[in-house]
Amino acid sequence: MTSNGDATLKVVPVRHRGRWVGVGAALLFIAMLVHTLFSRVPNGQGSCHPGKGVATCWRFAWNDVGQYFTTSEILHGLLITLELTPLAMIIGIVLGVILAVMRLSPNRLLSSTAWSYTWFFRGTPVFVQLYFWLYIALLYPSFSIGLPFLHYVPFTHVAFWHFDSNSLFTPFKAAVVAFGLNEAAYMSEIARSGLIAVDEGQIEAATSIGMTRGQTLRLVILPQAMRVIIPPTGNEVISMLKTTSLASAIGVSELIGAATNIYTGNYKIMALLIVASLWYLIVTTILSVGQFYLERRFAKGALRTPPPTPIQRIRRDLRGIAAKFPTGHRKFAEVGQ
Amino acid sequence: MTSPMVEARGVRKSYGGVEVLKGVDLTVVRGEVTCLIGPSGSGKSTLLRCINHLEKHDAGELRVEGHLIGYEARDGKLYELNDKQICSERSQIGMVFQRFNLFQHLTVLENITIGQTKVKGVGSDAAVAKARELLARVGLVAKEKNYPSQLSGGQQQRVAIARALAMEPKLMLFDEPTSALDPELVGEVLDVMKDLALSGMTMIVVTHEMNFAREVANTVYFLDQGVIEESGDPKVILSAPASQRLKSFLSKVL
Numbered sequence: 396m397t398s399n400g401d402a403t404l405k406v407v408p409v410r411h412r413g414r415w416v417g418v419g420a421a422l423l424f425i426a427m428l429v430h431t432l433f434s435r436v437p438n439g440q441g442s443c444h445p446g447k448g449v450a451t452c453w454r455f456a457w458n459d460v461g462q463y464f465t466t467s468e469i470l471h472g473l474l475i476t477l478e479l480t481p482l483a484m485i486i487g488i489v490l491g492v493i494l495a496v497m498r499l500s501p502n503r504l505l506s507s508t509a510w511s512y513t514w515f516f517r518g519t520p521v522f523v524q525l526y527f528w529l530y531i532a533l534l535y536p537s538f539s540i541g542l543p544f545l546h547y548v549p550f551t552h553v554a555f556w557h558f559d560s561n562s563l564f565t566p567f568k569a570a571v572v573a574f575g576l577n578e579a580a581y582m583s584e585i586a587r588s589g590l591i592a593v594d595e596g597q598i599e600a601a602t603s604i605g606m607t608r609g610q611t612l613r614l615v616i617l618p619q620a621m622r623v624i625i626p627p628t629g630n631e632v633i634s635m636l637k638t639t640s641l642a643s644a645i646g647v648s649e650l651i652g653a654a655t656n657i658y659t660g661n662y663k664i665m666a667l668l669i670v671a672s673l674w675y676l677i678v679t680t681i682l683s684v685g686q687f688y689l690e691r692r693f694a695k696g697a698l699r700t701p702p703p704t705p706i707q708r709i710r711r712d713l714r715g716i717a718a719k720f721p722t723g724h725r726k727f728a729e730v731g732q
Numbered sequence: 733m734t735s736p737m738v739e740a741r742g743v744r745k746s747y748g749g750v751e752v753l754k755g756v757d758l759t760v761v762r763g764e765v766t767c768l769i770g771p772s773g774s775g776k777s778t779l780l781r782c783i784n785h786l787e788k789h790d791a792g793e794l795r796v797e798g799h800l801i802g803y804e805a806r807d808g809k810l811y812e813l814n815d816k817q818i819c820s821e822r823s824q825i826g827m828v829f830q831r832f833n834l835f836q837h838l839t840v841l842e843n844i845t846i847g848q849t850k851v852k853g854v855g856s857d858a859a860v861a862k863a864r865e866l867l868a869r870v871g872l873v874a875k876e877k878n879y880p881s882q883l884s885g886g887q888q889q890r891v892a893i894a895r896a897l898a899m900e901p902k903l904m905l906f907d908e909p910t911s912a913l914d915p916e917l918v919g920e921v922l923d924v925m926k927d928l929a930l931s932g933m934t935m936i937v938v939t940h941e942m943n944f945a946r947e948v949a950n951t952v953y954f955l956d957q958g959v960i961e962e963s964g965d966p967k968v969i970l971s972a973p974a975s976q977r978l979k980s981f982l983s984k985v986l
């Protein structure tokens with residue numbers, strides 16, 4: 396019998412010296428960060444002016460942060476952010492998918508229309524687009540829906556529906572439209588990459604059992620494209636969450652707008668921006684968890700075994716740690732498990 | 733009715749100026765198995781795809797059960813069918829592909845029910861019952877909840893056959909159904925196909941399995957460079973080919 400086959404031999408894992416140096420540096424850095432985040436400054440220095448009888452205050456004004464974190468104005472701003480983001484994303488995703496399908500159409504007019512849309516909305520700042528939709532009332536004081544071009548012909552103008560654009564584009568609605576239309580340009584590229592990623596054989600198979608083109612798209616191509624589309628779309632949602640803060644520039648009191656409204660009164664700028672940022676972080680964290688489960692759901696069939704959920708992974712890690720501290724002698728046979 | 737299941741007369745098809753089918757004549761009798769053999773690039777897939785209207789032929793006549801594919805004869809005129817009518821024609825012709833092409837996001841069972849429910853409008857209970865019956869027929873009852881990626885190639889191809897059969901086709905087209913399989917998996921797929929032939933299904937099979945052709949086919953067509961070079965009873969033409977081309981082709985595949 397060779398020593399390799401001896402079931403009682405102790406296993407010595409490879410030592411990684413470089414890794415320990417890295418771990419040490421990271422720990423040191425984290426310690427410095429935590430220290431400075433929770434350091435205090437003497438009264439009268441920097442932004443610390445609480446008045447008499449107080450020796451020091453938090454460098455990052457944590458007591459102000461705590462005080463404003465759940466004020467009604469901030470919470471109301473959060474609510475508006477949480478309305479703007481999904482509304483804009485819904486417009487962006489629906490229009491983006493339509494644009495992607497148009498872009499892939501063999502019809503040149505459809506594909507170049509879609510291309511031009513993306514070219515224009517990606518090529519101009521969303522900030523400008525935001526003002527454009529707000530001030531569209533200046534360019535078109537009134538809208539009517541009827542037969543096109545007939546208003547050039549005397550006495551033929553028929554309008555089915557007529558309205559005033561000032562009332563149409565409130566700052567909130569202008570923001571939804573601006574962010575949604577802008578997002579569609581980015582979503583169309585994401586959706587297109589997903590549609591292209593589906594194997595052509597899938598389309599042939601769907602066609603051969605008699606599915607129409609619409610059914611093939613809806614039942615076969617889009618569900619499979621989702622696997623490719625979802626991860627970057629999650630990114631877009633998170634990015635949109637923060638892009639909506641631009642709406643504060645046109646007077647929408649979303650999260651940043653609400654923070655601004657407060658700090659223009661009391662000059663606690665950093666504290667209020669930290670409050671807003673903490674809320675963005677919290678929502679982003681929730682969205683990331685949602686994205687993970689959504690990705691897992693649409694990976695159905697693509698992977699032989701789906702990746703573990705974080706909870707499954709924690710359980711597995713705990714089991715791994717438990718296995719490292721066995722009660723008796725560690726046997727060779729246990730190592731592989 | 734005595735019209736043949738498929739009848740091709742002088743069928744031509746070009747891709748960007750290159751003629752792939754150069755006047756193909758072929759007759760497939762109802763209830764018979766026809767094997768289409770020939771070297772790679774000779775136009776076998778193209779011919780199958782024309783029969784299924786996945787491609788439009790440029791010239792010649794292609795009839796299924798006496799009807800011109802893609803057209804309707806009315807009042808002495810030929811009317812081109814619209815998309816929906818073509819889809820309904822297609823749903824009556826089953827097709828099995830070299831690369832299986834199972835819907836990756838659906839389970840085995842869903843692969844077989846989706847055409848029934850969404851194209852034929854069958855209720856979901858009836859569709860599931862039919863799918864289970866077909867899975868039993870191809871020997872895969874235990875796999876109904878699996879996804880295609882969890883099956884072997886041979887199993888996937890058997891599911892693909894079941895998916896096509898679920899549409900209750902009058903004609904089945906097979907495009908090299910065993911060419912992508914490991915050698916030990918070829919047999920299980922051919923067995924299912926033999927079974928299907930015995931049940932009286934009309935089949936056109938593009939294949940390089942000469943033993944299958946010899947054993948199962950009623951007629952073999954040898955397609956070479958876009959024309960039918962030779963055709964007839966497999967026992968005759970595969971053993972004693974008349975043309976030099978078939979002779980040299982057989983010496984390469986056997």
Ligand SMILES: Nc1ncnc2c1ncn2[C@@H]1O[C@H](COP(=O)(O)OP(=O)(O)O)[C@@H](O)[C@H]1O
Binds near residue numbers: 771775
């Ligand atoms: N969509 C297409 N566009 C251009 N050429 C094609 C297309 N499909 C097939 N061909 C060409 O037609 C010829 C016949 O192809 P195919 O019918 O697939 O042959 P086989 O199935 O006998 O191998 C080949 O030369 C191939 O390159």
Ligand SMILES: [Mg+2]
Binds near residue numbers: 777
């Ligand atoms: Mg081929």
